[in-house]
Amino acid sequence: MKTYSYKKSHALFNRAAKVIPCGIYGHFSPAPLIPVSDYPFYASRGKGSRFRDVDGNEFIDYMCAYGPMVLGYNHPKVEAAAAKYQKAGSCLMGPSPVMVELAEYMVDLISGMDWAFFAKNGGDVTNYAAMIARSATGRKKIVAISGGYHGVAPWMQAPGHHGLIEEDYVNMIRIRWNRFDEFEKAVKENPGQIAGFIASPYHHPTFVDNELPGDGYWQKVQALCNKEGIVLIIDDVRCGFRLDMRGSHVYFGFEPDLVCFCKAIANGHPISALMGKNSLKSEAARVFYTGSYWFQSAPMAAALATLKELRRINGPKIMLERGKKLLDGMVKIAANHGFTLKVSGAPSMPYLRITDDETLMLHQQWCAECTKRGAYFTSHHNWFISTAHTDADIKRTWDIVDEACKVIKKQYM
Ligand SMILES: Cc1ncc(COP(=O)(O)O)c(C=O)c1O
Incomplete structure (x- = not known):
């Protein structure tokens, strides 16, 4: 060979x-x-x-561009959809109707989610999710999993990384994956202070074996979040559309408040999405959040074509x-x-x-x-x-x- x-x-x-x-x-x-x-x-x-x-x-x-490639590079249906909008002008003075179509399609597709917001990268929407959780609860702290990756905003990075200051992570509480007892302890030690719990549907850190949720883990986390008014955020940026078309929370049998998608959503075209429940829709509207290229129509058309094709073929x-x-x-x-x-x-x-x-x-x-x-x-x-x-x-x-x-x-x- x-x-x-x-x-x-x-x-x-x-x-x-x-x-x-x-x-x-x-x-x-x-x-x-x-x-x-x-x-x-x-x-x-x-x-x-x-x-x-x-x-x-x-x-x-076998890395699929670290996840975005899901239907195969250069997929004819996805590329045709993107090319049509690219030709008409992808970045114009206002969004295209395809944005509404995509939001409607995703609200129909993703279980329990009532609205969709589009950005570019996974980190855009995990950050937005944390801002919404803080705005909705008036609380500062976010619970996350040690070794969990949500992007590169300072609060998402582990202490010790260059460019961070202490204030970036003082409100982060890192607990071990699959340790519901540690979440309970964090809630007890920080009464009325935790805005959100963020984690991927299962634990996929680098260099070590990945871990699925233990029996009842997500259901217990959801119940405690609901009881304490903590916003449950699922970072489905990596697993999204590789476990279940309706969202990875369906695969593991629970109901989050906010779900973040990126990677596989548009087969390599630049777009991410935050989806949420109605109860957080007006709060999402209050948080100012946008970007120069977030309204490009071609990636939205690519996302629509990708999701339709993925759904068609399961x-x-x-x-x-x-x-x-x-x-x-x-x-x-x-x-x-x-x-x-x-x-x-x-x-x-x-x-x-x-x-x-x-x-x-x-x-x-x-x-x-x-x-x-x-x-x-x-x-x-x-x-x-x-x-x-x-x-x-x-x-x-x-x-x-x-x-x-x-x-x-x-x-x-
Ligand atoms: C689970 C998870 N969340 C968030 C991100 C950040 O996404 P992006 O690099 O598009 O900002 C990644 C990227 O690998 C990821 O795997």
Whole structure:
């Protein structure tokens, strides 16, 4: 099997490092890609489940641009819908009627939600949700999960990160995932002071196994929030439309007050949404919140087309099933070589780890060996499955996994 080289990618990165902080910053930074020499940095095009890098290497993409790609790159229905509005003028002096259509469609689609508000990034709407919770309750504190990610606004970042001041996080209470007792304790110790509880539908931190909610966890959290007047905010930015079209809260059987969507909502077009219950609608209207490009019609049309298509084909079911098939096969192949591949999280966005080496080095090497043979895997973050991943992709991935296992077995065992 041929292995890839990345001459152009790495040359571009060297140029970038001179004029762009970090060369590539944020979640696309090569920092967690180990060994970094085995990964491409710059992409040139995508179609279906695959993308090409600037060196012409083709990859089956198991990161899906970190989530936005859900129906496959360059999906004809989504691109046609966006192109129609782009041609007419996407950023005009006022919103387009498609904004109303999208809001109506999402209110019909998402369980228990009565209104929708659109922005660009996931962090725009998680921040707005916290502002609404504070405005509605007149309280300051927000409870969140240790290791939970909601974006890059200062209050969302962990103490110690550069650029933060103490005031950014003094009103944040971080508790452990699945520890309802810690939430109860926080409520008891901060009577009448907690505005909101924010968490993703299940816990998907980086570098460690992901964790589904324990039996009754969400139902107990919801009951306590309702009793104490705490706004329950679900950050469905990552899981949204990969577990259930009606919102991941339906998958786990509870009812939040506010739900944040982004990533998969428009198959790569820039748009996010905050949805909420009627009880918070006038409060949402009171909080001033907007952005230069938040009314662009093309991403709204792309979102409408994406959601309609995902609903038509029952996208989450496809992704959960394909993910399961892929992962079951991979676990077996790894076991044939004497490796234990542990899968956690939902099969449509699994986190994997070879557990035979606690330092993660063996696992990192294995992910890199797969990547440089054409199955793009990261070792630190959950992966994403799309509806465009085919049986042929899965079969090809199994072959790559098999060969990568042979290579690392020689090095490590
Ligand atoms: C669960 C979750 N919330 C919020 C965000 C922030 O979204 P964005 O990067 O679009 O601001 C992310 C991004 O990865 C996320 O995974």
